Amino acid sequence: MVQFDFLTDNEWEAGFLLNDDKMSATFDGKGNWLETEKEIGTEELPAPVTTTLADNYGDYEIKEAAFMEFPDHTCYEVTLVKDKAGLELLIDSNGVVLEKGSEEEG
Numbered sequence: 001m002v003q004f005d006f007l008t009d010n011e012w013e014a015g016f017l018l019n020d021d022k023m024s025a026t027f028d029g030k031g032n033w034l035e036t037e038k039e040i041g042t043e044e045l046p047a048p049v050t051t052t053l054a055d056n057y058g059d060y061e062i063k064e065a066a067f068m069e070f071p072d073h074t075c076y077e078v079t080l081v082k083d084k085a086g087l088e089l090l091i092d093s094n095g096v097v098l099e100k101g102s103e104e105e106g
Contacts, residue, residue: 036069037077048095049076056097060087 010029017023022039042062045053053062060080068075068090075098080087090099 033071038067040065040067040076045076045078046093046095048093049078049091052091052095052097053078053080057087057089 011026011034012029013024013026015022015024023036025036026034028034042050042065044067045065053060057080060082063079063081063086065079066077068077073092075090075092078089078091080089085102088101089097091097
């Protein structure tokens with residue numbers, strides 16, 4: 001089953017299962033592919049990513065992880081929680097944090 005969600009007027013997302021993996025793909029308003037996201041277990045994170053998490057965010061718990069593909073690169077999205085606050089990180093396969101944002105726990 002495929003589920004479609006409009007994220008904005010110019011962007012939409014399709015959620016689906018592929019070989020029992022939960023995935024989503026995002027497209028712009030013209031149908032151009034923007035990104036694909038695949039949920040993964042924390043044991044699937046590469047060693048440099050887990051080292052960065054342990055060294056810099058050791059007091060956080062990993063809530064979820066995903067492998068992300070973009071037209072020009074790949075990375076890992078990791079959601080961390082501590083108390084009622086959370087962080088969302090994009091980390092490349094070498095363990096370099098590309099982007100960091102906060103996330104409210106509901």
